[in-house]
Amino acid sequence: GAGVSQSPRYKVAKRGQDVALRCDPISGHVSLFWYQQALGQGPEFLTYFQNEAQLDKSGLPSDRFFAERPEGSVSTLKIQRTQQEDSAVYLCASSPPSVSPNTEAFFGQGTRLTVV
Amino acid sequence: DQQVKQNSPSLSVQEGRISILNCDYTNSMFDYFLWYKKYPAEGPTFLISISSIKDKNEDGRFTVFLNKSAKHLSLHIVPSQPGDSAVYFCAASDGGGADGLTFGKGTHLIIQP
Numbered sequence: 001g002a003g004v005s006q007s008p009r010y011k012v013a014k015r016g017q018d019v020a021l022r023c024d025p026i027s028g029h030v031s032l033f034w035y036q037q038a039l040g041q042g043p044e045f046l047t048y049f050q051n052e053a054q055l056d057k058s059g060l061p062s063d064r065f066f067a068e069r070p071e072g073s074v075s076t077l078k079i080q081r082t083q084q085e086d087s088a089v090y091l092c093a094s095s096p097p098s099v100s101p102n103t104e105a106f107f108g109q110g111t112r113l114t115v116v
Numbered sequence: 117d118q119q120v121k122q123n124s125p126s127l128s129v130q131e132g133r134i135s136i137l138n139c140d141y142t143n144s145m146f147d148y149f150l151w152y153k154k155y156p157a158e159g160p161t162f163l164i165s166i167s168s169i170k171d172k173n174e175d176g177r178f179t180v181f182l183n184k185s186a187k188h189l190s191l192h193i194v195p196s197q198p199g200d201s202a203v204y205f206c207a208a209s210d211g212g213g214a215d216g217l218t219f220g221k222g223t224h225l226i227i228q229p
Contacts, residue, residue: 043205104150104165109159
């Protein structure tokens, strides 16, 4: 497909379980972002990659959250020892290289994580 | 502390009329503003943006106005159509758009026939 693809669409995890969420960005997109969207809230920034380099991880809420993009394309967000407060929709977005600094990001459909 | 605020959780507008969605921000370093539209079970889709050097940007039925002194922007949709019913997020960036965005909580726009 031509858009950002995320899998799985839905994930139910028992508290304490580790989860891995996958993002396939649009081909050729250099920048990749992860956001967390809690119910009734706007998306909140988690981390940002430029190619394989993680340039900003200031939004990761704890050291249980880890993201990687080893080859500069597909990215994985891993959450260890999930807690109930981790329940949210996790959105991935990518944006192309651009000579203009102002480039909108294209979002995937998100992964809805429910921790029970 | 919310840096981007959308104070109206919902807005109901009659089809054919103008919809005005408002957004306020507190961070004076923001230099690029975007509006995203979101349908249920889908990711946000980009709608329109504006740089801080401008005060207006228009794209078809959608116009965004920026008032830097008031730290306020608004999205105007005219005429409103049933397909415009969605949640609208205001977002801002202080890195020219290439860095992470700061989003508001969203406004649910309902277009009534």
